[in-house]
Amino acid sequence: MRRSLFNGRSPTQVIMPIATLVRSVLPLLFVSAMALRAQAENWPGWRGPGRSGVTTDTGVPTTWSATEQVAWKTPLPGTGISNPVVWEDRVFITAAEGRDQGELHVLCLDRDSGRILWHRRLWGTAPTVFFYPKSGLASPSPVTDGRRLWAFFGTGDLFCFDLDGGLLWQRALADEYGPFENRFAAASSPLLFRDTVILQCDHYGASYVPAIDGATGANRWKSDRPEAWLSWSSPQLIAVGDRFELLLSGSEKLDGYDPADGRRLWTVRGLQRECVPTPVVGDGVVFVVSGPNGDHLAVKPGGSGDVTDTHVVWRNGRGTSFVPSPIVVGERYYLADDRGIVSCLATSDGELLWRKRLEGKFTASPVAAEGRLYFTNETGTTFVLDAEAAEYRELARNEIGEDVYASPAISQGRMFVRTTKHLICLGAK
Amino acid sequence: MKRLVDGLRTYLIAWAILSWAILSSAVRAVPAAAPSPAAADPAVAEPAVAQSIGVIARVGPSGSGSGEARAARDALAQHGAEILPPLLVAMDTRNVVAANWYRTVFDEIVLREGERDGVARLRPYWEAYAGDARRAGRPRRLALTLIERDEPGFTATWIAGRLGDPEFGYEAVAHALSTGEQALRDKDTEQAKRAFRQAFDFARDGVQVAQAAARLKSQGESVDPVKHLGLVVDWRLVGPFDAPAKTGFARPFPPEQHGEPEQRVDLGATYAGKEGKPIAWTRHQADDALGQLNLIKALGTFREAVAYAYAEIEVPEARSAQLRCGADDNCTVWLNGQKIFGRDQWLNGTRFDRFITPITLSAGRNRLLVKICQGPQHRDPEVPNPWSLQLRLCDAEGRGIEFRSLAPEQEAARAP
Numbered sequence: 001m002r003r004s005l006f007n008g009r010s011p012t013q014v015i016m017p018i019a020t021l022v023r024s025v026l027p028l029l030f031v032s033a034m035a036l037r038a039q040a041e042n043w044p045g046w047r048g049p050g051r052s053g054v055t056t057d058t059g060v061p062t063t064w065s066a067t068e069q070v071a072w073k074t075p076l077p078g079t080g081i082s083n084p085v086v087w088e089d090r091v092f093i094t095a096a097e098g099r100d101q102g103e104l105h106v107l108c109l110d111r112d113s114g115r116i117l118w119h120r121r122l123w124g125t126a127p128t129v130f131f132y133p134k135s136g137l138a139s140p141s142p143v144t145d146g147r148r149l150w151a152f153f154g155t156g157d158l159f160c161f162d163l164d165g166g167l168l169w170q171r172a173l174a175d176e177y178g179p180f181e182n183r184f185a186a187a188s189s190p191l192l193f194r195d196t197v198i199l200q201c202d203h204y205g206a207s208y209v210p211a212i213d214g215a216t217g218a219n220r221w222k223s224d225r226p227e228a229w230l231s232w233s234s235p236q237l238i239a240v241g242d243r244f245e246l247l248l249s250g251s252e253k254l255d256g257y258d259p260a261d262g263r264r265l266w267t268v269r270g271l272q273r274e275c276v277p278t279p280v281v282g283d284g285v286v287f288v289v290s291g292p293n294g295d296h297l298a299v300k301p302g303g304s305g306d307v308t309d310t311h312v313v314w315r316n317g318r319g320t321s322f323v324p325s326p327i328v329v330g331e332r333y334y335l336a337d338d339r340g341i342v343s344c345l346a347t348s349d350g351e352l353l354w355r356k357r358l359e360g361k362f363t364a365s366p367v368a369a370e371g372r373l374y375f376t377n378e379t380g381t382t383f384v385l386d387a388e389a390a391e392y393r394e395l396a397r398n399e400i401g402e403d404v405y406a407s408p409a410i411s412q413g414r415m416f417v418r419t420t421k422h423l424i425c426l427g428a429k
Numbered sequence: 430m431k432r433l434v435d436g437l438r439t440y441l442i443a444w445a446i447l448s449w450a451i452l453s454s455a456v457r458a459v460p461a462a463a464p465s466p467a468a469a470d471p472a473v474a475e476p477a478v479a480q481s482i483g484v485i486a487r488v489g490p491s492g493s494g495s496g497e498a499r500a501a502r503d504a505l506a507q508h509g510a511e512i513l514p515p516l517l518v519a520m521d522t523r524n525v526v527a528a529n530w531y532r533t534v535f536d537e538i539v540l541r542e543g544e545r546d547g548v549a550r551l552r553p554y555w556e557a558y559a560g561d562a563r564r565a566g567r568p569r570r571l572a573l574t575l576i577e578r579d580e581p582g583f584t585a586t587w588i589a590g591r592l593g594d595p596e597f598g599y600e601a602v603a604h605a606l607s608t609g610e611q612a613l614r615d616k617d618t619e620q621a622k623r624a625f626r627q628a629f630d631f632a633r634d635g636v637q638v639a640q641a642a643a644r645l646k647s648q649g650e651s652v653d654p655v656k657h658l659g660l661v662v663d664w665r666l667v668g669p670f671d672a673p674a675k676t677g678f679a680r681p682f683p684p685e686q687h688g689e690p691e692q693r694v695d696l697g698a699t700y701a702g703k704e705g706k707p708i709a710w711t712r713h714q715a716d717d718a719l720g721q722l723n724l725i726k727a728l729g730t731f732r733e734a735v736a737y738a739y740a741e742i743e744v745p746e747a748r749s750a751q752l753r754c755g756a757d758d759n760c761t762v763w764l765n766g767q768k769i770f771g772r773d774q775w776l777n778g779t780r781f782d783r784f785i786t787p788i789t790l791s792a793g794r795n796r797l798l799v800k801i802c803q804g805p806q807h808r809d810p811e812v813p814n815p816w817s818l819q820l821r822l823c824d825a826e827g828r829g830i831e832f833r834s835l836a837p838e839q840e841a842a843r844a845p
Contacts, residue, residue, distance in 0.1 A: 099599060102567070121536060123567050125490070125525040130780055159529075167533050168499065170526045172490035181774055204774035217492030229775075273807075 043086040043409040043416075045143030046189030046234055052280055053327045053367045059413030060369040062384055064426045066401030071414065071425040072114030077105050080138030081363065082189070084418055086111060086411035087144050090163065093423055094138045094151050101137035101185075102127030106151045108165060111412070114425060118165035124155025126174030132184040134363060134405045139187035139232070141407075143197070148214060150197050154185030158199065160217060169217035173201065173210075181205045187232035187276075193244070193259045196220050202231035202250045209235070209248060211262060221262035227251065234278040238286055240302040247286055247301070250275040254288050256301055266303040268312060270295060277321060277365075282328035282347050285313060289335060291320030296335070298350060314350035319343035325365040325407075329373065329387040336362045336375050342385075344392070356392040358383050363405040367415075380404045380419060400424060471554055474515035481505045482519045485530045498530045505534045510547030513538060514554055520568040528567065539575065549579050559587075566596035592631040595826060602632045602641075609644060622648050629657070633827030635719045635781035642718070659822040659829025660720030661740050661797065665696055665710045665837065668728050668736025669803070671703040677735040677802040678759060678773045684737040685763065685800060694739050694798055696837055703734060710739070717819075721779055724801060724816040731816070732806045738799040738818060741835040747792045750830050754820040755783035756801050762820070763798040764788055775804045779817045782827070790822070794835060 047053045061069045078097030085092040089112065095105040104122040109115065124137065131137050137154030144150070148168065149161045156174030161167055180186040182203035191198040196211040207228035211220040231250025237259065238245050246259035252273050256266040272294035279288040286299045298313040319337055326335040332353065333345045340358040345351060360377030367374050372395060373385040380400035386393040402419035409416040414427035474482060484501035488494040505512060516535045520528045539548055552575075558564060559572040577584045589604040591597035609624030622645065629641035629652050642654045655662055670682045683700050702708035715722040724736050752769065754760055757779045761771035770786045777783065803816040823829050 121532065122529045123525050123532070130783070166499070167502070167530065169492040169495035170488075170529055171492050172526050175490035175525075181772075183776070183778065204772075204777075217495060219491075 041412050042088065042146075043084070043411040044145070045085055045192065046083060046141035047278065047325065047365060047407060048367070048409060048411075050281065051189075051191070051234065051236055051278055053325070053365060053407070054329060055367075055369050055410045057369050057410055057413055059427070060372070060410055060415055061426050062372060063396045064382075064398045064400070066399060069426050069428075071112075071427050071429045073422050073424045074109060074114040074116065075421060076107070076418070076423055078103065078138065079134075079136035079420070080418070081135040081406040082138050082141040082418075083407040084409040084416040084423060085142050085144055085149075086409055086416060087146050087163070090117065091409075091416060091423070091425075092142050092144065092149055092151075093418065094140075094142055094153065096124070096136040096138040096153060096155075098127070100127040100129050101131050101154065104138070104153050104155065104157070106142070106149070106159065106161065106165075108149075108163070109423065111414075111425070114423070120159075120161065120165055120167070122157070122159065122170075124153055124157050125172040126155045126157075126179040128154075128179070128185055130183065130185070135184065135187065137185050139184075140189040140234075143190050143192050145192055145214070150190050150192075150214065152186070152188075152190045152199060154180065154187060156180050156186055156201075158190065158197070158212065158217075160214070168215075171212065171217050173199075177201070177208060178205045182230035182232070184232065189234040189278075191235040191237065191246075193237060193246070196259075198235050198246060198259060200231065200233065200235045200248050200250070202228040202233075202248075204230055207251075209246075209257070209262065211259065223257065223262035223264065225251075225255075229273060231275045233275045236279045236281060236286070238281045238284070238301050240284075245301045247279050247288075249277070249279050249288050249290065252290075254279065254286070254297070254299060256303070266301075266305060266307045266311070268297065268299050269306065269308045270297065270312070270315070274322075276323045277325040280326055280328050280333075282333070285347070287326055287328060287333055287347070289320050289326055292322045292337065293317075294320045296320055296326070296333070296345065296350065298347070316345060316350040316352070318352065319355060321362075323363050327366045327368055327373065329368045329371075332387065334366060334373060334387075336366060338362055340377060342375060342383075342392075353390070354392045365407040367408050367410055369410050374408060374415070376400075376404050376408060376417070378403055378405060380417075382408075382417075471511070471514040471551065472518045474512065478505065478508065478512050478515060482515065482531070485527050486519070486522070486524065488524070488526050488530060490526055492526075498527075502530050502534050506537050508538065510538060510542040510545075510551060513542075513548070513551060514558075517558060517568045517572060520571065521565045525567075532571070535571070543578065548575055552576060552579055562594050562596070569596055592627065598631060599634055599637070602628045602634070602637050605631070606637065606640060606644070609641075613644075618648060622650060626650070626652075633658075633823075639718050654718060655720050657829055658719070658827075659832070660715075661742065661820050661822065661834070662715040662720045662722070663834040664713050664715065664722060664738040664740050666713050666724070666727055666736055666738050667700065667708055667710045668724070668801075669703045669708070669731040669734035670700070670736070671733070672735045672802065673733045675733070675775060675802075675804055677733070677800075678761070678771070680735075682735055682737070682800075684739070685761075685798065693796065693837075694737075696739070703731060715819075719781065719819065720821065721817055721819045724803070724818065728816075731803060732814065734803045734816075736801050736803070736816070738797075738801060739837070740797045741837045742790075742795050742797065742822070742832040743793055743835050744790050744795065744830070744832050745792065747790060748830070749787065749789050750822050751825060751827075752786045752788045752820065752822055753782045753784065753827075754786075754799075754818070755779040755781060756799075756818045757815045758802050758804040760802070760818055760820075761800040762786070763796075765791060765796050775802075779815070779819050781819065782821075788822075790830075790832075795832075796837075 078095035080095040082094045091109040106120045108117045140152040142151040158171040188200040207225040210222040229251040233249040236247040246257040248255045254268045272290035275290040296316045300311045321337040336342045344353045364376045371388045376382040382398045384396040406418035417424045481501035485498045488498045555572040555575045592601040605628035609621045612621035625644040632638045696710045713727040758775045
C-alpha cells in the first residue's frame with residue numbers, strides 16, 4: 001500500500017474538520033481554499049507538508065550524481081542546516097556566518113534556474129561563538145504561507161518578509177526574554193498555525209513557547225515552561241476531534257498544548273533530557289523519539305494531566321537517534337540513527353520489522369515520495385529505499401559529492417539538497 | 430477674520446514646534462559618539478533623511494513600530510548613495526532591530542548605485558569608517574565590504590594590520606599565526622618566532638593563545654599563557670558536599686555561609702561531605718595549559734555534588750576589571766564576600782570566557798569563592814560527566830590583569 005499521512009497536503013487540509021473550518025474562517029474560505037490547493041505542491045517549512053517529510057509529488061528522481069540530474073547548483077553563503085523551503089516558483093533558504101555567527105542571510109532563489117532573486121543580510125541580536133559547527137546559527141528552517149516568509153535563527157531573531165524580500169517586522173526574542181542558553185543556541189523551526197507563528201524556546205534559561213501574530217509580530221499568547229530544560233526539537237500539530245493540539249518534545253517529556261491559547265493539556269514522561277527530533281503524526285497517533293539510548297514512543301493525544309500511564313500506545317527502546325527525525329510512510333515508521341542504522345517499525349505496535357546499517361553518519365532527516373524513502377548521510381550519499389517492500393530493499397545509492405547535514409526538500413518533481421557549499425536542485429532541467 | 434488669523438498663527442506655531450521636536454529627535458537618534466571620520470562630513474543627514482532615520486530608531490525588540498519603520502525605510506530607499514554615510518552612522522547603535530532596518534535600505538542603495546560609481550566615490554569615507562575602532566563592529570565590517578567590492582583582496586590585507594583592534598583583532602592574530610606557519614615551512618625561524626610572538630602578545634582568545642604559546646615553545650621560546658590571560662590557577666578546594674537532584678545550585682553549604690563580607694572562609698574547618706565523610710580544604714594547582722581546574726582529578730569521581738574553590742589575589746590598587754568564567758556543570762562566584770555571578774545551568778561544558786561579569790577589585794587582598802556543581806550522570810554510563818572550572822581576571826578587551834596569588838593559610842596564621 002502506498003500512502004502517506006498527509007498525502008502531500010498541509011496538516012490543515014487533512015485534519016481540520018469542515019465544520020470548524022467553516023465556523024472559524026468562513027470569510028476567508030475561498031481564499032484559503034485557493035491557497036491550500038497551491039500548497040499541495042509546495043514544501044512550506046521544516047520537513048515539508050505536515051512537517052512529515054512526505055509528499056505525493058511525482059517525477060522525483062531516484063538516481064543522480066554530482067553531475068547527473070543536476071538542474072542547477074547555486075553557491076550558498078555561510079553555514080546552516082535549515083532545509084530549503086519551496087513555494088511555487090521560489091526557493092527560500094537561510095544561512096549564518098562570522099566568528100560569532102552574527103551575520104544572517106535569507107535568500108530567495110528562482111526554482112527553475114537557481115538564480116538568486118533576493119538576498120537579505122541581517123544582524124543577529126544575540127550571536128555566540130558557542131554554536132554547533134555543522135549548523136551554525138541557521139538551524140531552524142523558515143516557513144511560508146505563500147504571502148509571507150518567517151525566518152528564525154539561533155540568535156533568537158524572528159524575521160517576517162513579504163515574498164519579494166521586503167522586511168515587515170523583526171522580533172528580537174533574546175533581547176526580550178534573555179539569550180538562548182542551550183549550548184548550540186536556538187534550533188527549533190517555527191510552526192505556522194492558522195495566522196500565528198509558534199516557536200519552541202526551550203533552553204537553560206527561562207523556557208517558553210510563544211504564538212506570534214504572523215502579520216504584526218505581536219504575541220497572541222506566551223506560555224512559560226519553567227520546568228523545561230533544553231531542547232532543539234520543533235513543535236508539531238495533531239488534530240484531536242474538532243480541535244488541534246500542539247506537541248512539544250523536550251526535557252524528558254512530551255507536552256500537549258492548546259495552540260489557540262497556550263494552555264498545557266497533558267504530559268507524557270519518559271523522554272531523554274535532550275531532544276532534537278521533531279515528532280511525526282500518523283493515523284491520529286504521535287510518534288516521538290529522544291535519544292541516543294532513549295525510546296521511541298507512540299502516544300495517543302487528547303488526554304489531560306499526566307497521561308504517561310494511559311496514553312502511551314507502545315514504547316521501543318532500540319535504535320533511537322539524537323538528531324535525525326523519524327518518518328512515517330503508510331503503516332511503517334522509519335528512523336536512521338546518527339550512526340546510520342535504519343530501523344523500520346510497525347506503526348501499530350512498534351514491532352521491529354527490519355534493521356539495516358547504512359554507510360556513514362547521519363544528521364539529515366529522511367524524506368519520502370512515490371513510495372520511496374531518501375536517507376542522506378553526512379558525506380552526501382543518499383540511500384533510496386523501497387517503502388513498499390516488507391524488507392529492506394535498496395533502490396539506489398547516489399553521491400552528491402559534497403557533505404550534507406541539512407534535510408532535503410521535495411517540490412514539483414524536484415529534490416532540493418543543501419550541501420555545506422551549495423543548494424542543488426535535482427530533477428529535469 | 431481675526432479668529433482666522435489667530436487660528437492660522439496657532440497652527441503655524443504648533444507646526445513649527447512639532448517640526449523642531451521631530452527633527453531634533455531624529456538628529457539625536459543618530460549616534461554621535463565619535464567624530465566623523467571624514468573632513469567634509471558626509472555623515473550629516475539632511476532633515477528629511479534624519480527624520481526617517483529617527484523613526485526607524487524607535488523600533489523595539491518586540492517589533493513595535495515596524496509599520497512606521499517600513500514606511501520610513503521605503504522613503505529612505507528613494508535616495509541615492511549620498512545617504513549611505515548617515516545610514517552607516519545610524520547603524521552604530523545597540524538597537525540591532527533598527528540597524529537591520531537601516532541595512533535593508535543600505536543594501537538596496539548599494540545594489541542600485543554601485544553600478545553608477547556612487548558607492549566607489551565614497552571610498553575614503555568607507556576606509557576611514559572601517560578603521561575607526563571607536564565605532565561598532567557591525568557597520569565597520571559593512572564599510573569594509575564596500576571597499577572589497579572596489580578592490581577585491583583588500584580586506585585580507587587590511588585586517589592583517591589590525592592587531593589589537595576590538596573588532597578585527599581575532600582575525601589579525603589568525604593572520605599572524607598563519608604567517609608564522611608559512612615562515613616555518615619556508616625554514617625562516619626568526620620570522621616565524623616574530624610572527625608567533627606578535628600573535629601571542631595580541632591574542633585574547635584561549636585557543637589562539639595556546640596555539641601561539643605552543644609554537645613559540647617549539648622554537649625554544651617560553652611564554653606564560655596563564656599570566657597573559659589572567660587565569661586564576663592556585664586554588665583551595667573542599668568537597669564533595671552531597672547535593673542530590675540538582676539541588677546544589679540553590680542550597681547553601683557551610684563555605685558560603687560566611688556571614689559578613691569581611692569574614693573570611695575558614696580554611697581550617699572540616700565539614701561533613703557526601704555519605705557523612707569528613708572533608709577539608711586542600712590546595713590544588715590547575716595544571717591545564719589554560720588554567721582549567723579538573724575537580725574529578727582533584728577530588729575524585731562524584732555525581733550530584735558540590736565543591737568550593739577559594740583563592741586570594743592581590744592587586745596594587747583598586748581597579749575595575751572583568752571576571753570571565755566557565756564551569757561544568759555550573760558555578761557561583763563571590764568576590765570579597767559579595768555574590769557577583771551565578772547561573773543555574775547544567776551541562777554547560779567549561780568554555781573559555783563563557784560568562785563575563787564586570788567587577789571592581791579592592792586595593793590589596795581580594796578573596797574569590799566559587800561554588801561548582803556537579804549534576805547527575807546521564808543514564809548512559811559512557812556519556813562523560815566532567816566537573817571543572819576555568820576563571821580569569823582581565824580588562825574589557827580580554828587582556829589579563831596583573832595580580833599576585835596569595836597563600837591564605839599564611840595570612841590566617843599571621844592573623845591574631
